[in-house]
Amino acid sequence: MLSILGLAALWTLTVHEGVDARCRSQPGDSRFPKAQAWADLNSTVDGRLLAVVPSAKACADMGCTPAQWSSAVFRNTLPGQMNTYNWEQNYTSKPAELCLYNDTSSCSQGDVPLYAINATKPEHLQAGVLFASQYDLRVAVKSSGHDYLGRSTARNSLLLWTQYLQDVEFTDSFMVGGQDKGSAVTIGSGVGLKTIYAATKEVGKMVVGGTAATVSAGGGYTQGAGHSAFSPIYGLAADNTLQYEIVLANGSFVTANEVLNSDLFWALRGGGAGSWGVITSATMQTHSIFNATAHRANILFSSTSQAAAAMTVHAQHIFDYDELRAGQYFYVYNIGGGESLLQVSTLFANVSGDDAQAALAPFLADVQAVGATLVNETVVTALVNDIVGAADDSAGYSGVLGSRLMPAAQYEQNPSVIGAAYKTLLDQGVAGVLGHLVAGGKVLENADISSAITPKWRTAKTHVIAAMNWNDTTSPSDVVELQERFFAQNVPVLAAATGEGDSGSYSNEANVLEPDFKTTFYGPNYDRLSAIKAQYDPEDLFIVRAGVGSERWDISGMCTL
Template sequence: MQAFSPLPRRFRLWTAVLAVAGSLLFTSVFGTALPVRSAGTCVPGHPCFPSEASLDEFNRTVHGRLRSERPIASVCYPSDSSFNTTECAVRNSSATSFTYRTGHFASLVYNNWEQCDTQACSFPLSSTLLDPSEPLSAAPCEQASVPSYSVHARTEEDVQSYVSFATRHNLRIVIKNTGHDLLGRSAGKGGFALWTHELRKKVYHTNFQLTNCSHSLQHPVKADSDVLLQADVPRMSFSGAITLGAGVQWADAYKFASEHRRHIVGGASTTVGAAGGYLQGGGHSYLTPSYGLAVDNLLEARIVTSDGRLYIANEVSNPDLFWALRGGGGATWGVVTSVTYKTRPQTTIYQLSFSTLTNVSEATFNQTMQRYIRLSPKLAEIGVGGAATFSPTSLSFNLVVPNTSTSFSSFKAITRPLLTFLHDKDGLYMGGKQLDELYTIWPNHYDFYVASNGGDASDSGAGTSGGGGVTSRVLPRTAFTDGDQSNQLAQLFLDSFAQARQSNTTFFQVIGLATPINTPYRNQTSLNPSWYRSLWHVINLGDMADKLREMTPDAAVYLGESSVSEPDYRSGYWGRENYKALQDIKQRWDPANHFAVFHGVNFDKDDLRWSCYQADKSTS
């Protein structure tokens, strides 16, 4: 990162290819044709790109916060003007740190999205820096998918200036906070980006009142909503709500909530943002079976839309936009500057956590899978969340539930038979502990969270390839309660793992109990309604993906954990009816499609903004 200066000439190569397209006609897979202008086509190096004088003038409106960007590894390339062996050693040693990567604009958690086809700017393979006289790479450091410019916003006014300037000049808008997105939606070749990292306000409200104004905060009037969210009159007042700026990450959000003796529904990763793609893609949690998804707990958002105006969105102010924000995907409707969450008083958390330490036999594995499928509806009934991780030869369980959902004795009574089976069968208990020692009673959610995710040991593993995302499926309750479907589901898993054993393949499949099965669905969110009648969220489906899709054709797919090759992402993310409504809202609030992301609402696979993706070109 460096203070704004014109890009060097050799980096002004991403030019007219994005600008050749004129007006496009986007035709959805559901038969609805919508006119979509070719937004985001003006990039550095093209005559339409703002002049140096224009950029200087704009930079003054954002108080000098415009930056020209280079990939973070550029300092390791002798051919680059930023080459610095000392800084290269520092950055290279921090390249796998989540904290470091999320704290620097020009890096992503999954570094494959910093690349574009064969263009890249990677760190040395070794952490030991070569002699400065020996080139680390003969190839140049390519800008690739790292945006060429960024605005490091600190105020809502910065955000408004950015949006107005970017839309007026038809620049490629890229919105980034932490860069966790598995599908690279916070990167973009030739992008003129906004970094929300410094929007970190946190406010505790003893009594929060929804803002009632269906217009922008500066100007009247936006089109009235035709989206009916629920039949009853919305509740207007909430005690103990918390407002979080777009740059706040979950570790800070949980700590702040704990300081006020509250807990909040959020993500497991400490460095994921609380207001961006996680939330706007649904946001599952260990607490979701008891308290709903993150979007179910969203009360209000402040958002700058494509007209450069700041709006309030909630159930009574711009409710159509609020509905879209509750599941319609991040960086699609505008720039969310802050959100307000419903919270709850701190409560005791019960946990069962264990991993097998010896190889699990195939027979024990098969019986455990069948037992867990039968057990899952009972766990859901009492609000148990968490995850189980299966590999061909090992098992791991981490199950949690708040005491507002069930008693400790009931939690133990339901889960103990599975533990007893494993212990009696193969002696598979954790570290020689007695079975009762596998249960923990935490005084509050924050203590549980810190013990599970805190410490320096968790701050590693970033800077690796995310590939093309992960295959996932949210499996409906009927797949567990209907006898034939339950048997079919079990057989799919057993066959998949049997094949892995035969081929000596090691892989891990995560089965999350993270669905809002106990939250009534009243069209309050724009997610696929199947979320609210499902039990499992399965990640890393392997060769069973197509069979699961065939078995559960209307099942949901989690927007935050999915694949670039998801064949019917619109149905999976939102469902057919919701997607049609989202298209209408998109047309109302962003008709030129300035805010566009891969596999977002009104996504067009032929849009040249997605030329760096190696997705299945058959997806539309």
């Protein structure tokens, strides 16, 4: 059995000169590890090396139920799964390599890793990193698989899987370089928001997080910035992150904060998921628990013209909640036949149900004045930890997203342009337009925080997504065409509605086809990010599509361009 130190020595002997003109090793190559090498790695990681299969194959083998298939909580137990499982497929190979739910008779591996290390401690990840470097393997890093860009999976790769890094530790005084940063929680990179909310509730605290149960706060969430309905009060999740522990490409295990490896810490907060190493834990500020009120309304639009008028009204009222610093999710779903449904969920901190209803009343009156139908309205007040997150997330479907940060100035000056975009997108047939009032307030006020978050977040008011889905009967060629058409036709409508040449995008809920991802995702920070990448990962071990350094690689991350 090779020790960690032995593997580290091998890494220093086999390091490549730059990233020029090279392909990583794959099955069939002379450099690819032989069976004995994999066996030795398995011993090094305490028998935690797994052969990985696509989620449909895993479900067929274990006889999972339809409810389990669509449950992100359940799917998190499967190393090969992605919540949007189109990222498990390879639609462009000849023939296409697919493994589809209820059609596993001819399953292919597709873009699912070959092996996974089911890590329970940093040493497992160190061994995996050094093994991948020694054999020049493609690496994928995944905590939960809640990934809309397919960055957590890769064809013919070794997966470094952190789902079972589940430690949660609280402190009243988290120290960084002798400075007391106040109360905080250190969470393993596999811990989902559902678990975090329950744990913080027990100690009278809360953290900045979104609604999704299985998003791992210590995974890609904060690396992308991390938005929340309570961001107008507390800022983005990355603003609230104090420290990371991370395994680097050379196999070292380091701490990154404002004092230690401060340049890496700067990059990890907003510089994109999957590009820097394998995070084992993140430490986040905690805030005192409070009561929150959720006001929810369902509103029906009978035509796309009515949707445009109603969403113009919505844009005109977007500043109504600023004094209360409320956050809001406003999702328009395309029902078909010209009809659509707006679901509005507005979350308030320390605001009564009556006051929440009063805050929404002007919008609801004006939206009904343009002919929209208010289907229902509900108000619930509870502890914030019980109200912010979902019990589970929908998964096991196929889809892609495109998004833009919508500037506050555009809402002030051109609300009708924003409303008109809804009509165009719905007429084009998108599945939905999903809006998030998660900026302004403290997000703007935190502009002086030194991090890699694109500055466009600081001037944005909302984050808006266009979504497109398809079912398993869609042919591979049609899937490719659908994705290309979505990006060529639908995403530009959203981009034009911002009133800017490039208003930026939230890189965790976006599209890998962005032609200028350096600007769209990272803005003026890209050159500095690239320099930090060269320092900490000179061989590009950690490459993801539309991530820092990915311009040097093909779309599979297997060969340099």
